[in-house]
Amino acid sequence: MAMGRPREFDVDKALDLALQVFWRKGYEGASMADLTETMGITKPSLYSAFGNKEELFRKALDRYVDGPGGYFQVALAKPTARAVVEHLLYESAAAVTDPNHPPGCLAVQGALSCGDAAESIKQELMSRRAKGEQDLRQRFERAIAEGDLPEGSDAADLAAYVSAILQGMAVQAAGGTTREQLRRIAEMALRTWPPGLASV
Amino acid sequence: MAMGRPREFDVDKALDLALQVFWRKGYEGASMADLTETMGITKPSLYSAFGNKEELFRKALDRYVDGPGGYFQVALAKPTARAVVEHLLYESAAAVTDPNHPPGCLAVQGALSCGDAAESIKQELMSRRAKGEQDLRQRFERAIAEGDLPEGSDAADLAAYVSAILQGMAVQAAGGTTREQLRRIAEMALRTWPPGLASV
DNA sequence: CTAGTTTCCTACCAATCGTTAGATAAGTGA
DNA sequence: TCACTTATCTAACGATTGGTAGGAAACTAG
Incomplete structure (x- = not known):
């Protein structure tokens, strides 16, 4: 033919x-x-x-997701929860300030708010971010089961916390923050990781 | 006339x-x-x-800025650095999930990335966010001078860190996260505040 | 009542939006 | 070479974009 x-x-x-x-x-x-x-x-x-x-x-x-955002999946494969978070924070700091790409994160700034015509794209990005957070939560659940995180830790809360820091770093990068500044933010977050158990 | x-x-x-x-x-x-x-x-x-x-x-x-975002200036007037951050985190969690308003933060999602025609608005929002971070930095500098934060703390780093968490919470809210979840993120951040000095 | 000023609305502007029709060009298989 | 298929291009589509003319309507000062 x-x-x-x-x-x-x-x-x-x-x-x-x-x-x-x-x-x-x-x-x-x-x-x-x-x-x-x-x-x-x-x-x-x-x-x-x-x-x-x-x-x-x-x-x-x-x-x-498979290219510049691929560090996320790589991070999940690290052997310990701390290594996962270290990789996430540092690689994210590098990725969102990579001079070979626009600053920031496509999944965050692709359609954070938009008109009606882009609503389905906004939803897509929302669910992708939620999926990433869920994957992280499952990774932390495993870490808790392995004794890698303190017993009684809330995997969902930890995942939300780390996700918020990552997304915040993406916003900072979109605002022109330097890679060095983002690395210092990552350091500060790691200095207190894991953030300890709630005193309920 | x-x-x-x-x-x-x-x-x-x-x-x-x-x-x-x-x-x-x-x-x-x-x-x-x-x-x-x-x-x-x-x-x-x-x-x-x-x-x-x-x-x-x-x-x-x-x-x-003077209305729904007014909590920021209110927070800066709190007597201690810890009170400032507490107010910022909890009031932000409340504001970005206020059912009387759209979710999220206008200064973050108003024009995080955009076409050429909106470039000046994007710049305006960037500088507003930078201004907020700078105000926070100055507040932390005062706290350091007052012995309210550990000597040797880096006010700029702390301000960037808190700003990133706030902006991350705004992104989470735009993604539909509940107020309760954001409060748990705020709690975790406060649990380790201040994040301690760098071990350089 | 009149003159002057400002807001109101209908209808329209040129430009751009995402998208496509239709003709032509370049390849493959017989 | 010929039929078939797919990619290429110019040129346009209707809809929507942000923004305005131009006149009628509603007020005040004299």
Whole structure:
């Protein structure tokens, strides 16, 4: 059977470029003109290859999670809860200030608040963040079971606490904070890890 | 001299309604149609009373800082560094989950990332966040001078740390986290406050 | 009552939004 | 070479964006 005209651009390269645009401008702030211009392709090519703007964002998001955001899954595989948190905090500080990428975290600033048209993207990012926090909670549950965290620790609370610090660091990075400053924040959080049990 | 036709709507009420829209949808996500509809006025009335979209946002932001975000300045006036941080964390947990308002914090989610047209608003929010962190730093410097915080503490680092936790809580709230969960995050942060000196 | 001032609303502006029709070009299999 | 398939492009689509003209309406000062 016929194979048709071959594509003249690299889909993965184009997706990486789209990711940069979404990362820097957010889902709403990135226009199709922005995207096609930096991707180096025309709009029909984009639609043919990626569906529409929303599908393009979702594919870019997948690529983000497996690429620049991959440190999260790596951290979960560390042998101790402390090593997990250390890796999370330091690698996050590095990732959100990587000069090769826009500052901040796509999962946080991609669509933190938005108009009606982007609502489903906002939901997607919310559930991704929630998923990350849940994965962390399960990792802490395991740590508690292994005696790696104090008995009586609340894995869900610890996961929410670490997630909040990570997301806060992402906001700081979006505001121009330096990598060194974020590392000091990470140090301070680690200095008191784990934050001890509630005195109920 | 002649006084002209009196305005038929309450400017402050309209501004409060605009604030709700910006808070929920962000600067970019809030369209003029959204704004005029919920404000209950027509576009020419809005432009006549507030200038343009950008000025309207800035005025709504001022109103936010003096209203729902007023807990920040209140916290800075507390007598001890610990009281400052306690007030900040607990009042922030309450504010970003107040059922009478959209979830989260306008200064964080108003324009965390955006297109070119909203760049100046993004900058404005960045500098407001930086200003808040700086105010907190100065408050901690005073606390150090008063012996209220351990000698050798780094006020700037402590301010960045607390700011990150507050901003992280705002992101969590935007993601639907409950007030109770945020209070537990605040508790954990307070349990280890101040985070101790670096062991350099 | 009139002149002057200001707000009101309808209708519209140009520009941009995301998206697509339709024609042409470039490849494969027979 | 010919039919088939797929990618390419120009040019446009209707809808929505932020923002305004221009006139009627409502007030005050004289």
